[in-house]
Amino acid sequence: MAIAKLGFAEIAEGGTYTPEAGADFLVFSGAGESSFSSRQIVGMTFGGVTCTQAVYASLNNSVKGGLWYIKAADIPAGTSTLVVDWDGQIHSPFIGGVYSLSGVNQTTPIADTDFGVDITNGVLDLSLVSTVGSAILAGGMSVNDNWRFSEGNTNTASDSAFAVDADRINAVSHRSSQISSLSTQAAAETVGLRWFNVASTGAVNGYAVVIAATAAPVGPDYTQRKGSTFDAAHGLGTITTATLGGNAIQINTTGAGTVNLTDTSGITTSGEYPLVLGDGTGTETYTVQLNVVGVETLNLNQDGTDIANVSDLSVRLTKGAGTGGDLIDSVLTGQSTTAGNLGPVYVSDETVSPDDVINIAFNSPTNNVSGAPNVTVSLL
Numbered sequence: 001m002a003i004a005k006l007g008f009a010e011i012a013e014g015g016t017y018t019p020e021a022g023a024d025f026l027v028f029s030g031a032g033e034s035s036f037s038s039r040q041i042v043g044m045t046f047g048g049v050t051c052t053q054a055v056y057a058s059l060n061n062s063v064k065g066g067l068w069y070i071k072a073a074d075i076p077a078g079t080s081t082l083v084v085d086w087d088g089q090i091h092s093p094f095i096g097g098v099y100s101l102s103g104v105n106q107t108t109p110i111a112d113t114d115f116g117v118d119i120t121n122g123v124l125d126l127s128l129v130s131t132v133g134s135a136i137l138a139g140g141m142s143v144n145d146n147w148r149f150s151e152g153n154t155n156t157a158s159d160s161a162f163a164v165d166a167d168r169i170n171a172v173s174h175r176s177s178q179i180s181s182l183s184t185q186a187a188a189e190t191v192g193l194r195w196f197n198v199a200s201t202g203a204v205n206g207y208a209v210v211i212a213a214t215a216a217p218v219g220p221d222y223t224q225r226k227g228s229t230f231d232a233a234h235g236l237g238t239i240t241t242a243t244l245g246g247n248a249i250q251i252n253t254t255g256a257g258t259v260n261l262t263d264t265s266g267i268t269t270s271g272e273y274p275l276v277l278g279d280g281t282g283t284e285t286y287t288v289q290l291n292v293v294g295v296e297t298l299n300l301n302q303d304g305t306d307i308a309n310v311s312d313l314s315v316r317l318t319k320g321a322g323t324g325g326d327l328i329d330s331v332l333t334g335q336s337t338t339a340g341n342l343g344p345v346y347v348s349d350e351t352v353s354p355d356d357v358i359n360i361a362f363n364s365p366t367n368n369v370s371g372a373p374n375v376t377v378s379l380l
Contacts, residue, residue, distance in 0.1 A: 001103050001213050001214040001221075001233070002103055002132075002133035002182070002184065002234070003101055003104055003133055003135040003211060003213045003235060004101065004103055004233070004235045004256065004257035005099065005100075005101060005135065006020035006021075006022060006100040006101065006102055006256050006257055007020040007023075007099070007256075008100075008165045008166075008178075009097065009098055010095075010096070010097050010166050011030070011082055011095075011096060011097060011098045012030075012082075012093050012094060012095045012096070013032070013083065013084035013093050013095075014081065014083070014093070015081070016079050016080065016081050017046075017079065017080065017082065017098050018079045018080075019075055019076075022102050022256075022257060022258065023072075023075065023101060023102055024071070024075075024101070024102050024103070024104055025069060025070070025071060025072065025099075025101040025102070025211070026046065026069060026070040026075055026098060026099070026100060027067060027068070027069045027098065027101065027137060028044065028051060028067070028068045028069070028082065028098050029065075029066075029067045029096050029097055029099070030095050030097060030139065030168075030176045030178070031063050031064060031065020031066075031094065031096060031139070031141035031174070031176040031205070032063070032064060032065065032086070032091055032092055032093055032095065032174075033062055033063040033064065033092045033143055034086065034089055034091035039064075039087075039091060040058060040064055040086070040087070041064050041066075041085065041086060042086065043084075044068045044082070044084050045082075045083045045085075046080050046081070046082050046083070047076030047081065048076070048080075049070055049074045049075075049076055051068035051069060051070055052068060052069055052071075053067075054066070054068065054110045054113060054209050055067050055113040055114075055115055055207045055208075056207075057115040057116070057117050057141070057206065057207045058117065058205075059117045059118055059143075059203060059205050062143040062203070063141045063142065063174055063205060065094070065139060065141045065176060065205065066139070066207050067137060067139065067207060067209050069110075071104075071106050072104075072106055073106075092174060095174075095176045096139065096168070096178060097166045097178040099137065099165075099180065101135060101211065102233070102257050103133070103213050103214050103233065103257075104135075104212070104213065104214065105213060105214050105215060106214075109211055109212055110209060110210070110212070111131050111134060111210040111211065111212040112128045112130075112209070113207070113208070113210070114126040114127055114128055114191075114207070114208050115208070116205065116206050117203070117205045118203045119205065119206070122194060122195035122196065122204060123192075123193075123194060123195075124140070124192070124193040124194075124204070125190050125191070125192050125193075126138065126191045126193065126206060126207070126208040127188070127191075128189045128190075128191060128208055128209075128210050129186070129187070129189065129210065130183040130186060130210050131183075131186050131210060131213065132183075132185065132213065133182075133183070133184060133213030133235065134182075134183050134210050134211055134212055134213055135180065135181070135182055135210075135211040135213075136181045136182075136183060136189065136191065136208060136209070136210055136211075137178070137179070137208070137209050137211065138162075138178070138180070138193060138206065138207065138208035138209070139176065139178050139179070139206065139207055139208075140175075140176075140177040140179075140193045140195065140206045141174070141175060141177070141205050141206070142174065142175045142195065142203075142204040142205075143174050143203075144175075162180065162191075163179060163180055163181070164177065164179050165179060166178045179193075182235060184235075189210075191208045193206040193208075219289070220272055220287040220288055220289040221286040221287050222275070222286065222287075222288045222289070223289040224263060224288055224290055224291070225263075225290075225291050225293065225348055225350045226263060226268075226290060226291065226292045226293070226346055227262075227263050227346065227348035228262070228263055228348055228350065229252065229260065229261065229262040230260070230261060231258050231260050231261075232259050232260075232261055232275065232286065233257055233258055234257065234259060234277050234284050236277060236278070236279040236281075236283075236284055237280075237281065238279055239251060239254040239277050239278065240278060240280050241276075241277070241283075242259065242275070242276070242277050242278070243265075243275070243276045244265040244267065244273050244274075244275050244288060245265055245267050245273035245274065245290075246274075247264075247266055247267065248264070248265075249262065249263055249264050250262040250264045259277065263290065265290075267292065268292060268344065268346075268380065269292060269380060270289075270291050270292045270379050270380060271290065272287050272288065272289050273287070273288050273290055274287060274288075291379060292346060292380040293346070293352065293353070293377050293378070293380065294345050294346040294347045294377055294378075294380055295343055295344060295345045295360070295375050295377055296343055296344050296378075296380055297341045297342070297343035297344065298341065298342045298343050298360060298373070298375060299341055300313075300341070300342050300369075302369050302370070307367070307369050310366075310367050310369065312364055312365065312366050312367075313342065313362050313363070313364050314362065314363050314365075315342070315345070315361070315362050316360075316362075317345070317347065317359070317361075318358065318359045319352065319356075319359075320357060320358070320359065321357050321359060322359055322374070325358075325359060328347055328349045328352060328358060342360075342362070345360065347377055352377060353377075354377060354378050355376060355377070356376070356377055357374055357375070357376055357377075358374070358375060358376075359372055359374050360372070360373055360375055
């Protein structure tokens with residue numbers, strides 16, 4: 001699985017935010033400042049929910065900041081207010097940003113952290129180890145407006161570039177910046193934070209965190225019936241291509257982190273098949289257990305004689321023995337027999353399971369033949 005970045009917004013203490021739909025992890029990244037080393041951020045709440053601190057960087061008598069988070073079970077509904085606790089000390093406000101993420105490991109969300117303080121040359125390299133599907137979030141902060149955050153990069157051939165999500169300045173000229181990246185590799189990373197110094201004094205701080213993705217499930221990612229419609233989660237942009245077992249399938253709707261698909265692959269044998277999603281830039285591959293349920297072949301006869309070479313059969317499938325059950329699928333028209341055999345007949349209705357009995361009523365107006373045998377479906 002991979003983490004998806006559903007949204008980002010700038011936020012300051014006392015500000016409000018509405019988590020994105022589908023988010024299972026909120027991250028608050030930023031900094032504030034106070035005049036003494038004893039004046040620290042001692043806590044943070046959002047909508048009354050206590051945030052957990054992942055990393056904290058404090059520079060003596062100056063800027064203090066880091067990263068805090070809330071897991072899925074505690075994310076408050078609707079719009080909530082961010083409250084930063086400075087233990088009653090005088091300070092300038094915390095400013096930063098908030099991320100709505102999905103696909104985050106709820107048991108061990110923080111895979112690695114690093115930070116640096118009192119950097120006077122504007123160059124800070126932070127060492128981390130990314131995990132497959134992880135998110136790397138970093139922040140830079142300075143007490144002087146002249147330390148202008150200019151870039152974030154990695155010195156190790158990362159498979160995803162960093163985005164500068166915000167570079168903010170408050171009323172007393174301290175700066176707070178947030179950057180992010182999504183990674184599909186497990187590798188040592190050097191996150192390089194860079195500032196542009198315009199005849200500035202003082203120093204800068206920075207921090208970075210690897211947020212782990214939900215562990216890949218044992219077995220297939222999805223179990224679906226042939227011909228069914230389903231939602232697939234992903235960490236890409238807008239999905240433009242989707243194949244199942246190498247065959248193109250139908251894309252119905254696509255949004256942030258989720259795409260709705262219908263199996264139109266034409267696969268006729270049950271098994272595990274690769275689902276490959278693409279957004280025109282990259283791809284992600286998942287596994288689908290596709291179950292093909294139906295009747296491989298059905299002999300049709302009337303009065304003991306095979307109904308051979310009929311090409312205009314109308315076929316109606318209903319649940320249970322006899323013709324009075326609920327309709328399973330749309331009526332099939334224009335069906336043909338070969339040497340008295342019809343098939344295969346597939347059942348996409350997921351309420352019908354292998355070994356269930358269904359009724360297959362058939363009729364050919366041209367040849368004046370009809371019947372309604374009961375059959376047992378199986379996994380093909």
